[in-house]
Amino acid sequence: MFGRIDHIGVAVEDIDAAMELYRDGLGMREQHRETVEGFGVEAVLLEVGDGHVELLRPLSAESAVGRFLERNGPGIHHVAYQTDDIDSALGEVRAAGLRLIDEEPRTGIRQSRVAFLHPKATGGVLTELVEAAH
Amino acid sequence: MFGRIDHIGVAVEDIDAAMELYRDGLGMREQHRETVEGFGVEAVLLEVGDGHVELLRPLSAESAVGRFLERNGPGIHHVAYQTDDIDSALGEVRAAGLRLIDEEPRTGIRQSRVAFLHPKATGGVLTELVEAAH
Numbered sequence: 001m002f003g004r005i006d007h008i009g010v011a012v013e014d015i016d017a018a019m020e021l022y023r024d025g026l027g028m029r030e031q032h033r034e035t036v037e038g039f040g041v042e043a044v045l046l047e048v049g050d051g052h053v054e055l056l057r058p059l060s061a062e063s064a065v066g067r068f069l070e071r072n073g074p075g076i077h078h079v080a081y082q083t084d085d086i087d088s089a090l091g092e093v094r095a096a097g098l099r100l101i102d103e104e105p106r107t108g109i110r111q112s113r114v115a116f117l118h119p120k121a122t123g124g125v126l127t128e129l130v131e132a133a134h
Numbered sequence: 135m136f137g138r139i140d141h142i143g144v145a146v147e148d149i150d151a152a153m154e155l156y157r158d159g160l161g162m163r164e165q166h167r168e169t170v171e172g173f174g175v176e177a178v179l180l181e182v183g184d185g186h187v188e189l190l191r192p193l194s195a196e197s198a199v200g201r202f203l204e205r206n207g208p209g210i211h212h213v214a215y216q217t218d219d220i221d222s223a224l225g226e227v228r229a230a231g232l233r234l235i236d237e238e239p240r241t242g243i244r245q246s247r248v249a250f251l252h253p254k255a256t257g258g259v260l261t262e263l264v265e266a267a268h
Contacts, residue, residue, distance in 0.1 A: 026135060026261075027135035027226065048215060075258035123152055124206075
């Protein structure tokens with residue numbers, strides 16, 4: 001169903017401090033930066049081979065990432081798996097009886113199509129499916 | 135410094151229930167299972183392309199993963215980045231001033247060499263470096 005771990009999403013309070021850590025400390029290059037209004041975040045994609053670390057700074061305290069930070073502090077927010085066909089993957093996940101946050105894919109960073117599964121269905125792991133824009 | 139996201143480590147209470155979820159719900163195949171005494175865990179590696187989901191069940195409540203479960207419940211425990219030369223990568227990370235948990239690599243699953251960075255140095259993200267056995 002999945003081709004690879006597409007990215008991990010990391011909730012941060014200060015995106016410049018996080019960039020410094022990942023660039024100077026871990027040698028990762030910034031590939032893309034975007035404000036994703038639909039998710040209420042400023043996001044930076046850092047390269048790790050074919051995958052990414054996605055730094056997420058909430059635009060408001062009421063956004064999902066803002067509430068995560070309030071509850072947990074900075075840290076890993078989600079994992080995303082790459083698929084070539086998100087409609088089919090979502091159908092399989094639904095058929096297996098897993099609870100979804102997104103019944104239909106919505107638009108994520110770089111015009112990808114994404115859908116989140118409910119962490120209660122996935123052992124506390126907020127899980128995202130991602131199909132890149134073609 | 136890193137070739138890819140090698141795996142995410144997921145803390146679980148019940149490894150069979152987690153296997154059912156990842157196999158039947160997310161279509162991932164079990165590739166390897168091992169009790170890693172040095173880390174106090176039973177671990178299962180599931181395939182996702184070249185990377186893995188590593189399910190971790192603590193062997194005791196006093197292990198690091200046992201304490202994580204007690205504090206946070208099940209969920210993402212760490213992220214691991216693949217390197218061909220962990221000694222050199224660890225040297226770079228140390229030179230950048232990041233605090234380490236493991237000053238020297240130790241033996242992980244499948245005789246890999248691994249080292250953890252301190253989450254206080256990495257924005258709350260428990261970060262592991264992994265060099266596969268050759």
